[in-house]
Amino acid sequence: MTQQARRLRARLAALGAVGVTALAAAGIQGVAHAAGAPLPVVITGEDRVDLSLHSDNGDPTEPQIDLRLDVPGEEFEGDGEVPPVHLGDYTVRIDASGLKGVAKADLPCDADGLVAVCSGYDLYAGTTFNRLGGIRLDLADDSEAGDTGKIVVTGEGEGLEFTPLTVDVRVGGPELLNRELSMPKDLKAGDAFEPSLGVMNVGGLPAQGTVLRLLGSRGLSFPDSYGNCSSSELNTGDLLRQRTEVLCTFPDTLDAGAAYTLSRQVRVQTADFALNDIFSYSFRPLEPGEEKTLHQGERRRQGSGPDLTLERAGDADPAQYVKYAELDLPKTNTYDLELTGASVSGAAGDTVPVKIGFRNNGPGWIGALRSGGEPFSFTVVPPEGSTFSSTPEQCTPAGVDGSDPGYICWAPTPMLEDARLTFPFELRIDKVVEGARGRVALPDWDNPFDSDASNDVAWIVLNAPDAPGDGGAGGSDGGPSDDPSAPGTGDEGGSDGPDSGTNGTNGTSGGAGGDDAEGGLALTGAQGVGLLGGAAVLALGLGAVVVAYQRRRAGRDGDAAV
Known part of the structure; x- marks a missing residue:
């Protein structure tokens, strides 16, 4: 019995009959259900296992059969304690005596030879919270090709109707x-x-x-x-x-x-x-x-x-x-990641919009299939005399104590061969510094698939000396050049939001959301190329940054599958 079940059981005992009735009315359905038709419970797991005579049959520490109980209802996906749908003692009997002379079985729960009994009290909707345990099968000393046997799993409990499971085991079949x-x-x-x-x-x-x-x-x-x-x-x-x-x-x-x-x-x-x-x-x-x-x-x-x-x-x-x-x-294709900065002007106290562009000029797409879609990262640092007052949700502060004004942003993979992304910032001008510039940059990496490293850095230019503006929020996008005076290339059709690119029916990863990003410091990026060097990790405190990004993304997207 889980600790959660023990707490709930003790709570019900303390509440007494009145409390049980109230809880049943509030959604703990076990008591009410037991008074009516039996609750159907299906015992699930692999129904066939073939044991090889020529291998170790997988990791010897991993079971081939994962036993669970499938209970009707929608699985709980919220926070807090999982509400049960049935409360009451039940047992599940695992009978592997049919494997005698065929194979060895390592059974869960209370096992006596080739028979085990699992007991429980609480049942939950679905299968996630109803795991019985695993069964590990291995060859016996007298196992021979063609040997067959069965494992029979049954259950019983008041107010419950179990559908049993039969697992067929064969030794030395076709492989x-x-x-x-x-x-x-x-x-x-x-x-x-x-x-x-x-x-x-x-x-x-x-x-x-x-x-x-x-x-x-x-x-x-x-x-x-x-x-x-x-x-x-x-x-x-x-x-x-x-x-x-x-x-x-x-x-x-x-x-x-x-x-x-x-x-x-x-x-x-x-x-x-x-x-x-x-x-x-x-x-x-x-x-x-x-x-x-x-x-x-x-x-x-x-x-x-x-x-x-x-x-x-x-x-x-x-x-x-x-x-x-x-x-x-193929391994000979390339892509071209390009960053686009901006050139803006304004007076002290003004807030001006800044759009950072990220695009793939192809010809190759970036599948990141082996990593499951880990994102590319790039850093954005505001010009001197300014701070970011608003940032995209795909970006998070680079520092862990607020002392670093820069941000780390993530561009998700897979990324189409013509993906166009826009990251909208708002820049507050605290002090006018003529010609101040902030750096937008991919990590300093050795990426054999990126065909042009010259556009991996762009600049946010604030109040350039030759800017003709009147101190307002106007300005054009800056070019992806180390020269802050270079003419801008603009977003070239990118939308104003961070989710432009390949979202919709053509894929889920063209936006700047990075739904499939996983892990902590190991941002390996597409095709196994390291996105952040060790020095950058130390300088920017990325451990806390990645955790913050993952929490923000988890809150936004829920449990997105890979």
């Missing part, structure tokens, strides 16, 4: 590994390449049919079409999840210990904007009856032309076959 991929030489964005794909059954039993899955992120596609394949494209919504998928089915048997190759090579096409996009492929056994339904669905497009087939290869080295086969490509 398909994929031929390791080789990086194509001199592959450029816009080119196509033909990887050598193959499969080897290293298991102890034949596979009665197989499924091939080809997967390419946003910058990759598969132009060929085959009669036994179907494809689907996801080209809207979250850029991290946009992809093309191809599924091919092969009904023929794959013998244990044998290797196979495709009858013809499959082409992978890269887009002109592709950069470190992910290509992967995998084979798995075909489930009984799956071939009839696998290619169905509104988004799936059935292929045409001849079938793609598998041909048996000669002697194969199992060391050349892996569980996960994938490549990041």
Whole structure:
């Protein structure tokens, strides 16, 4: 029982019958529900586990089965204590005696040999707060290929109706590994390449049919079409999840210990904007009856032309076959990040708007697929004699004690190849300093993908000597040059808000929100290039800055998934 459950149970006992009635009326539904129909509870977890005779079956400290209870209702997502939907003793029995002579089982809760009993008192809507524990399975000394067994999980409790779970366990079944991929030489964005794909059954039993899955992120596609394949494209919504998928089915048997190759090579096409996009492929056994339904669905497009087939290869080295086969490509493309400053004028006491521009001039997009969309950072320092009176929500103070007038801003990834972002500031002129300028800069980095480092710095110029203004809030955008007198380039179509760029149906990451930023100091940015050097981290106190940014973003966006 959790500490939260103990506190609630003690509270109910103290309240007595009147208190219980009041709490039930207020939304603690367990008492009221128990008086009516039983509350349905589904025991969930993996319903099948295949144990390999050729591997350690994953991390030996990690269970293959995660047991939970699924209770009707909407999961709690607010702050504070989670309200239960049922209060009352219940037990869940895990019977793994069917694995005797088949496999070893490490069971949760109170275990006696191959049988364990878990007890509880409180149940919550959904599955998140109803975890029973994990089951770890390993080979036994007498495990042999073809051995099978079952784990049966049942439950009981007053006012509850449990749906049991049966887990089928098999030893040494078909185990398909994929031929390791080789990086194509001199592959450029816009080119196509033909990887050598193959499969080897290293298991102890034949596979009665197989499924091939080809997967390419946003910058990759598969132009060929085959009669036994179907494809689907996801080209809207979250850029991290946009992809093309191809599924091919092969009904023929794959013998244990044998290797196979495709009858013809499959082409992978890269887009002109592709950069470190992910290509992967995998084979798995075909489930009984799956071939009839696998290619169905509104988004799936059935292929045409001849079938793609598998041909048996000669002697194969199992060391050349892996569980996960994938490549990041192409690696020769570049992008061009550009910062745009501003030139403004005003009198002491005035507040003037300043728009900082951030854009990608392409040709490559910035997927940051491996990092899950970590943001780019840049710093904004006000000119001498001025302070920022208003800043975008994507920016946060650089200092931890208020002594640093600068700000750190985040531009989110993935970022489209033509993304345009605007960060609106308001600058208060405390004292007129002619020609004062503030620096806007990306980190001083060695980024092989940024093709032009000269526009990584821009300036906010305040009251330039040749500015003709009347001391008001007017002025034009400054150019991305080290020379504060250089003519400005403007925002070139960027909107006035910080969310211009790729938001909407074309993706969620074009705005300056950085919804997928994660972690603390390790702002690795797109494609694994460090965004902030150690000296910058120390100078700007980024530990507190990142935490502040994450809290602000979490409060704005909730629990955004990656």
